[in-house]
Amino acid sequence: GQQLNQSPQSMFIQEGEDVSMNCTSSSIFNTWLWYKQDPGEGPVLLIALYKAGELTSNGRLTAQFGITRKDSFLNISASIPSDVGIYFCAGQLGGGGNKLTFGTGTQLKVEL
């Protein structure tokens, strides 16, 4: 099935640094979601974006819905060790009942 492209694939940063990752698609989506997955766990919703151009924050996390509706980025400020994990974007065409298309994932490792 279709997947969204995420970059970078992985990143290794120092504690306290800011992190930026993005997600692109060849198709338009009406909703963008960002999830974090820890090893052996299910994804946990971080931020949901519903309008093109929307910028939303959740604590140290900020995400934006691209104007073209084909991309989104996620920023993490002042990273801490518990930010370690895999971050997935997901695009959705319709409402909450419509299926999600997941990105390829960005693995974040934080060095103390």
Next chain:
Amino acid sequence: GAVVSQHPSWVICKSGTSVKIECRSLDFQATTMFWYRQFPKQSLMLMATSNEGSKATYEQGVEKDKFLINHASLTLSTLTVTSAHPEDSSFYICSARWDTQYFGPGTRLTVL
């Protein structure tokens, strides 16, 4: 709120046997649930959409006779892997729709 559980969290079975995985929405009713499969170091791939009281909708390439889905109530969907083989070993994750999709903790299936 919006808690989804899965049972069991892990299961080991012999080749040729069937395994049932349960997905429950604990504090909300979900008319739609989704089943995903995730192989190591890969993203989540949607297998099927489960609708309460009706037949599931399977994604292309997913065998409906092998992966039986039953959504008998607004809080429970089950996935039965029939005649399991080693290549079915994977991490199976469900999600339930509320305002958006909320994911369960996953079930690790190992087929010997």
